[in-house]
Amino acid sequence: MTPSHKKSTSDIGMDGSLMEALVRSRRFFTKGTVSDDLRTISQVGGREADDFYRDRWSHDKVVRSTHGVNCTGSCSWKVYVKDGIITWETQQTDYPSVGPDSPEYEPRGCPRGAAFSWYTYSPTRVRYPYVRGVLLQMFREARSQHDGDPVKAWEHIVENPLRAKAYKSARGKGGLVRATWEEVSEIVAAAHVHTIKKYGPDRVAGFSPIPAMSMVSHASGARFVNLIGGSMLSFYDWYADLPVASPQVFGDQTDVPESGDWWNAGYLIMWGSNLPVTRTPDAHWMTEARYRGQKVIAVAPDYADNVKFADEWLAAKPGTDAALAMAMGHVVLKEFFVDRQTPYFTEYVKTYTDLPHLVRLEEAADGEYTAGKFLTAADLPDHIGDENAAFKTVLIDSVTGKPVIPNGSLGHRYGEAGVGSWNLELGDVDPVLSLLDTATESVVVRMPRFDTPDGAAADLPRGIPVRRVDGHLVTTVYDLLLAQYGVGRSHEGQALPGVWPTGDNRGYDDAQSPYTPAWQEAITGVPAATAARIGREFAQNAEESKGRSMIVMGAGTNHWFHSDTIYRAFLTLTNLTGCQGVNGGGWAHYVGQEKVRPITGYTQIANALDWNRPPRNMIQTAYWYLHTNQFRYDQFGADTLSATTGKGQLAGKSTADVIAQSARMGWMPSYPTFDRNPLDLSDDAAAAGKPIGEYVAEQLKSGELDFAGEDPDAPSNYPRILSIWRANLLGSSGKGNEYFLKHLLGTDSSVRATETPEGQRPVDVKWRDEAPEGKLDLLMTIDFRQTSTTIFSDVVLPAATWYEKHDLNTTDMHPFVHSFNPAIAPPWQTRTDWDAWQTIAEKFSELAATHLGVRKDVVAVPLTHDTPDAMANPHGVVRDWKKGECEPIPGVTMPKLVEVERDYGAVAEKMNALGPLVDTLGATTKGVTFELSKQVDYLRAKNGAVRGGVADGRPSLKKDVNVCEAILAMSGTTNGHLATQGFKTLEKRTGVRLADLAEEHEGKQITFADTQGPPVPVITSPEWSGSETGGRRYSPFTINVERKKPWHTLTGRMHFYLDHDWMTELGEGLPVYRPPLNMAALFAEPALGTVSDGSAGQVEGLTVRYLTPHNKWSIHSEYQDNLFMLSLSRGGQNIWMSDRDAAKVGIKDNDWIEAVNRNGVVVARAIVSHRMPEGTVYMYHAQDRLIDVPLAETSGKRGGIHNSLTRLLVKPSHLIGGYAQLTFAFNYLGPTGNQRDEVTIIRKRSQDVTY
Amino acid sequence: MNEFLFVILPYLCLTTFVVGHLWRYRYDKFGWTTRSSQLYENRLLRIGSPLFHFGMLGVVGGHIIGLLVPQSWTDWAGVSEHAYHVVAVTGGLLAGVMAVVGMAILMYRRRTVGPVFSATTRMDKVMYAFLAVVIVLGMWNTIAGSIMTIGGEYNYREGVSVWYRSFLAFHPDASLMADAPLGFQLHALVAFGLFALWPFTRLVHVFSAPVGYLTRPYIVYRSRDDAQLGSHRPRRGWDRVG
Secondary structure, eight states, rough: OOOOGGGOGGOOOSSSSSHHHHHHHHGGGGEEEEEETTTEEESSSTTTTTTHHHTTTTOEEEEEEEEOEEEEEEEEEEEEEEEEEEEEEEEEEOOOOOOOSSSOOOSSOOOHHTTTTGGGGGGOOOSSEEEEEHHHHHHHHHHTTTTTOOOHHHHHHHSSSHHHHHTTTTTOOEEEEEEEEEEHHHHHHHHHHHHHHHGGGGEEEEEEGGGGGHHHHHHHHHHHHHHHHHEOOTTTTTOSOOTHHHHHHHHOOOOOOOGGGGOOOSEEEEOOOOOOHHSTTTHHHHHHHTTTEEEEEOSSSSGGGGGGSSSEEEEETTEEEEEEHHHHHHHHHIIIIIISOOHHHHHHHHBSSTBBBBBEEEOOOOGOOEEEEEOGGGGSSEEEETTTOOOOOOOOBTTTTTEEOOOTTTTSSSSSSSTTTTTTTTTTTTTTSTTTTTOOOOEEEEEEOSSTTTOEEEEEEEEEEEEEEEEEEEEEEEHHHHHTTTTOOOOOTOSSBOOOOOSGGGGTTTTTTSHHHHHHHHHHHHHHHHHHHHHHHHHHHHHHSSSSSEEEEEHHHHSSSHHHHHHHHHHHHHTTTTTTTTOOOOOEEESOOOOOOSSHHHHHTTTTTTTOOOOEEOOOOHHHHHTGGGGOOOSSSSGGOOTTTTTTTTTTOOOOHHHHHHHHHTSSOSSBBBBSSOOOOOOOHHHOOHHHHHHHHHHHHSSOOOOOGSTTSGGGGGGOOOEEEEEOOOIIIIISSSIIIIIIIIIIOOOOOOOOOOTOOOOSOOOOOOOSOOOOHHHHHESBBTTTTTTGSEEEEEETTSSSSSSEEOOOOSSOOOOEEESOOOOTTBBBBHHHHHHHHHHHHHHHHHOEEEEEEEEOOOBBBTHHHHHHHHGGOOOOOGGGGOOOBBBTTTTTEEEEEEEEGHHHHHHTOTTTTTHTTEEEEEEEOOOHHHHHHHHHHOBOOOOOTTTTTSBOOOOOHHHHHHHHHHHHGBBHHHHHHHHHHHHHHHOSOOOOHHHTTOBBBHHHHHHTTOOOOOOOOTTTOOOOOGGGOTTTTTTHHOOOOOOOOSSSOSSSSOOOHHHHHHOOSSSOOOOOOOHHHOOOOOOOOOOSSTTTEEEEEEEEEEEOOOOOOOOOTTTTTTTTHHHHHHOEEEEEEEEEHHHHOOTTTOOEEEEEEEEEEEEEEEOTTTTOOTEEOOOOOOOSSSOOOBOOOTTTBBBOOOOOOOOOOOOOGGGGGGGGBBBBOOOSSSOOOOTTOOOOEEEEEOOOHHH | HHHHHIHHHHHHHHHHHHHHHHHHHOOOOOOOOOOOOTTTOOHHHHHHHHHHHHHHHHHHHHHIIIISSSSSHHTTOOOHHHHHHHHHHHHHHHHHHHHHHHHHHHHHHHHHHHHHHHHHHHHHHHHHHHHHHHHHHHHIIIIIIIISSSSSSGGGTTHHHHHHHHHHTTTTOOOHTTOOOOHHHHHHHHHHHHHHGGGGGGGGGGGGOGGGGGOOSSEEEEOOTOOOSSSOOOTTOOOOOO
């Protein structure tokens, strides 16, 4: 230290003598003390102002709750309350530790969740019940005219065309007025009673999606709808979130790893899933895993937020992902199976996939063949009489060279003989993967292809080694797969016949031959060498790490028309490389918040299975395809999609015909079912003195009775009532929004399409010259905020928010059950969903007791997955009784028919108590039946018993907390007794050890009080396929792999090959690349890239692909109207486009533009960004129509929403049912409401907008 | 009429001024602000604001001398009428020009700089109008009355000032104002209007000018109140135990 610095502090002067003099003078003006060095002044008191900032962050209590918004977050939050007002929320930080070698769950939460409390007191809050004024006035008048009978009053209005039109045409045009709960519930109840009486209970529909986001709230209305016999509409398929490849390949509804398992992956591909944006609270696992050496790849068409985290970015063109995956699969097969055998992979595919199973080849023209059906025991003379022989597949043992019927196939799952043998144990058998070494000959098989830009079908010949088994010419799935992927081999020194990739670099550079890396480059734009290298690295990592390569996939790749082919191309990568059923590996498909962990208990309550079975569960895509009349605007037949190798089974059929066929064959559900009130149908059968099944089959055959779906425009077949809660159908999920407005609601719309010309119209489904408008009599919505749906509703009821009720919430992304808890009581006149539906149920019961009484209802039930129904159609052969191909036999060739007694006056009593069927019949989930009598006793004690009425002595469900307890007590994941019991049941059938998975928690039961404390992980249970035993991270199918428990498929293994008739017809027996639909060819939209000047009657502008990905500033439509999110984003509706596209039509950033296609018109602002690829625009999903939506120039109507440009397109193969894993279950299988193949014209509009 | 304009109205305005400030201080402490727009723009502000504010200090000082100091006092001190006039006009003109030019810059800035204009409230606009009129009229009175002597010479020290002092002493004499030239009358009236608006505008910042900073040490310690246990004052209804 130099001497010059050795001054004491007091020696250091002020900035100058003037300054010093000024400060020194302070002591003359103050009571405080100025220090000698003039640096400080000390005052006595004067801290009153502190109270301001201390009060700002003070609070009276903290309540644990979460958000039920279908974001998959399921984050636990602290909600702060001060002076009875919810003030703000912060993330909970008390998750259990993941263990010493992993990051923790925290932080969990995102800006959207942190902004939620704004809604409690927001201007968009629905505070009171509302009814459209014109309807309310008519109702009051009609009620007094009919001596105060509300049912007659409702009839008076809706059965009079003029009166009905008066209020229906006013929908969406304001005029909602306040009413009381008393009056509103009376209107709603009267509408239900009238509809059930006149048209039938299946004309009533309920829509509330994603039970996992708030199970009690979902169950509230669902329970009511199911008690009266209404139809609950599916959501997973409807949202296009359901990857149809999951039932096809796994025979399971989506089961995926929790986000904590990403940490275990060594190689992670984010493929069409933008983790930081759409999985915000989980994304940290991915960023952390990178520090562990994980390689991260992003496949996205745009420079998305997740791309910056990736080591490499593959910018595949939108919708071409399957081409990239097929090429990667080509490399994996070539380098890890053919050029070199990889023991880990080979063992894995022999045990856990259908690759060694035998497939018969069918002779086509010119001595060439096509792939046919699986060889089964029924095809072998020695086994033809075996139990379920047609459902036992065959493979060849390499030791003996003889065909063997292995354990574990569907035929072993049911029947006496199969007890103890439904497992994947191969014993001494070593399955032969390829027949190449033992083949007697090789034949040429025609492999379908669709890789021309317009997706037209073609095929190419490829040779396959074959042999004969009991006279059948067979090969293995593996040999077919190699042929499909174009991986050539030699047989006895000679190359197999047919067309194969040739040339340098193992043929990878052959751009003409599918599915080489060079071939994909022309389609996806990803360099061939990169595609090959990534595929190689993926497999290399899987080989070295024993399966720890993972593909995170999502809406970006799943919302396409041909998403099932895209996903099967992905799953080929994970399943070939032994990644499935391994922690840190396999598919990780994330879309909606699908996983209801306490599934068994929830299902009993929501489907009202404790009182009557079965429920009416409807596939929503087909429902709206028919009832919003979108089928009237199709310009092509179902056979447009057929392969050249098909047999023409779809020829001449429209999509509506295919839906009708699927329904009448019992494949898919169909509600309303018949063109007669199902209550009357039961009476008619009784009058005829015949059992219902026999009577209905006869009536159908004679044509006296028809399916409602074959004449959806008959007034008696309309859906009449739709109740929506926890959902925003018209602002978020309603593909073909303008068709909804026009035909379902009967109000203003911007539909611009022309109807299907004669010649292409449906054949089996009746075409009425006049398309109906305003089919729906009552649209009721329960919500806590105004949405695009509430403003079109006739009745809007005010709901409690997530900070105002008790409920349960779970997710795929973590293993905890979170509770909702009220921070405040529901304010204004809001009520919890449970309360609201109780109110409606009570009023309904009161009116129904006199108007309806006790009736019998005929429920038509489709063939159902995880039951012996899956064996209704051997070999997946189509048999249509209507075409005389077989007899109509309920439960085999047509839907089952079940009579259900409905005591309409007792609906409210039943709703409020747990019914007796859970004791007598138990509860079945995925084929495992749980015995629940102890749990019912427990609930009787916990919730109290009901006294008097039909539910005398039953456990009460009066309060939402009671329902929470019931759900938790009756599910294996939350009740160790049941998990263990279920595994023991399953042990009997499989003959493998399972119960130990749950035994560590046998005595553990998670009660509602437990969920109110720090997060509690669930228990390993047969309800799901993964294991959390010992605190490991959840990964699906680990039980299947580690315990040799079969998948719920035909072979009991994961399927590469699907032999159903219609799969063959579409050329999708094996993974294949199908490009996005060509809208120019199908609907005469302008070709992509066309710039029109507006001449020749066209709309001027640029034609681009129109995608609706998910938003950074909202979760669906939630939060996009939230002041905080509006401030962070640009606010209002906008469309992202590339700077190059914008320049073509003179659009500048923030300009007002219009997007126009045949389905409708959208007005939005342009966001011009170089992050966007040329030729594609994004309109982020569900921006709703409540903020800044001006009138459109093109239509003169108010500019629409993102779904104004979309419409429903149904893929016939999604309608397959009644065959092995391709059998219906609710939200397990059904046609997807896809929307990504759409195109639109973008035009610059006048910058002066009017509202 | 004169009674109303020069007695009743000014008292009403002055009452509003006083009561308004008390009310504002009581109920809107956190809104007591200059509403500074320095964050949005500072290039023009750096010239305009000091010009205006220092100009206004001069103007206010001039008014205090001119209105509150009776002519008899300056006569007694031997200041000649001419000398007083020269000093007053020179000083007044200098301060006035500064204020006017500063105000012009500030108003130009406020209108043309987008973010600043967006942050301008309706009350601001009304206040600016009054302020501008008062200042312009004041300049006019100085130039027209004292330099160019349009409409004859007027000694405000024998008219307006006397009225003003009588007004403050609660013995108002409206006739004194009634005889003043129109310019002076208008200037006074609009000024009282401005006083009435004052408590409801950003002008309240005049009373919280940070004069104390000139002499304040950097660090201020405030001791905790003896009656208080924690960092928060005990709430009503809660007794301290022990």
